[in-house]
Amino acid sequence: MRKFIIAVDIGGSKVLCGVLNRNGEVLMHSRETTCAAGHPQAVIEQTERMVEELKLAMGLKKKDIMGTGVGVPGPLDYQAGIVEESPNLRWLKYPVREELSKRLGGKLLLDKDTNVAAWGEYYYGSNRKYRHLIYITVSTGVGGGIIVDGRLLHGLNGGGGEIGHMVVAPGGSRCGCGRRGCLEAVASGTAIAREANALIARGKGDMILANVGPGQPVSAREAGQAARQGDEEALRLIDQAGHYLGMGIANLVNIFNPEKVVLGGGAALGLHDLLLPIIQNEVINNVFSLHRRDLKIEMTRLGDDIVLAGCAAMVLNNPAAGK
Ligand SMILES: [Zn+2]
Incomplete structure (x- = not known):
């Protein structure tokens, strides 16, 4: 059975990545300053590297992972997965879901970070x-x-x-x-x-x-x-x-x-x-x-991990994840 969820919280000042279990508990995480003044391609590459490092550290294979949840700053066109204009990241009409899906593979669920946090609070708060x-x-x-x-x-x-x-x-x-x-x-x-x-x-x-x-x-x-x-x-x-x-x-x-x-x-x-x-x-x-x-x-009560917890909630409650 697939047991683990990859969670990514991309912000204007930091990128936080984590591996969580089915109970929404953070098993391992890493945190870095958002690179290159938030330029989208650089941040996506940074995120990919951080996720790969976590998977390597935990010995995770593709078959172990239920899905990936991602929180990004808004305003986000939720249906299209496009960050419309982020003052903090200086992203303009950036197709973040498509770009991350290409690099991270598997099932990827994405929402505005504050919405993801609300999910985290709802399920685990x-x-x-x-x-x-x-x-x-x-x-x-x-x-x-x-x-x-x-x-x-x-x-x-x-x-x-x-x-x-x-x-x-x-x-x-x-x-x-x-x-x-x-x-x-x-x-x-x-x-x-x-x-x-x-x-x-x-x-x-x-x-x-x-x-x-x-x-x-x-x-x-x-x-x-x-x-x-x-x-x-x-x-x-x-x-x-x-x-x-x-x-x-x-x-x-x-x-x-x-x-x-x-x-x-x-x-x-x-x-x-x-x-x-x-x-x-x-x-x-x-x-x-x-x-x-x-x-x-x-x-x-979830502190800095609230978006990571919300990522797990998104993946666990998506009918297509974990299959
Ligand atoms: Zn305003």
């Missing part, structure tokens, strides 16, 4: 399945995956769930998509870092600076550290990001009435002690009692 679930990642950007009655919401062209581009601050900071005040532009790790840098440029933010290592850039992490130390300016930055995230999530809760909203991604995981209470408070105060009655807002 808790002891039971929450059929109405929204997953939100807060890292370099803000993204999400929406599961309604046990089905991922793809929309017509696969663009569903672009949570990060919901406008929550009209006229606010410019977003990578060109609009102003998107959730991503005001509440991502990048946005928190930008605000922290702006504070420092104004001669404030001494406590943030005090947490920055020599030669290191200011990131959301240092703003979080200063906030934990009681720095008013840093607390205000984090509070603002949490407020916007809460506002966006409240909008989603009112529209989709989920049972669970799960947060993940580097910035959310790193700042969860600060952000989660602000978000929970904001949501509870801005949705109907019907919507908040059974609502849970939590951090994912």
Whole structure:
């Protein structure tokens, strides 16, 4: 019986590859910085090499592998398997599924990374399945995956769930998509870092600076550290990001009435002690009692492996895989 799943998580800053078993457990994984500033062909070659190295290390043959799951940054034309335009990877209309299929062979299932993560959360995030679930990642950007009655919401062209581009601050900071005040532009790790840098440029933010290592850039992490130390300016930055995230999530809760909203991604995981209470408070105060009655807002327990877990879920639940 085929027992193993190959999982690939391609991002703007890192490529993560793993071998998982039928229980969605990561048996072995490797992580590298995304090469050549994200040029598509170079990243595909890097991915192929990383997968081959893992297979070699585990002695896996073609007959052992059920299939390969892949998560890529959106916006992705889901049916065609084409990354339309990725600001992080600088891919433009790149047929990633076709290119990866040629190189990796076998059954390959591919979706937007945040959708894959939502699947991972749905299948492996808790002891039971929450059929109405929204997953939100807060890292370099803000993204999400929406599961309604046990089905991922793809929309017509696969663009569903672009949570990060919901406008929550009209006229606010410019977003990578060109609009102003998107959730991503005001509440991502990048946005928190930008605000922290702006504070420092104004001669404030001494406590943030005090947490920055020599030669290191200011990131959301240092703003979080200063906030934990009681720095008013840093607390205000984090509070603002949490407020916007809460506002966006409240909008989603009112529209989709989920049972669970799960947060993940580097910035959310790193700042969860600060952000989660602000978000929970904001949501509870801005949705109907019907919507908040059974609502849970939590951090994912899957950490950085959430997309890999979702890859396994995609493969295991595809009727054509494993034959
Ligand atoms: Zn945007």
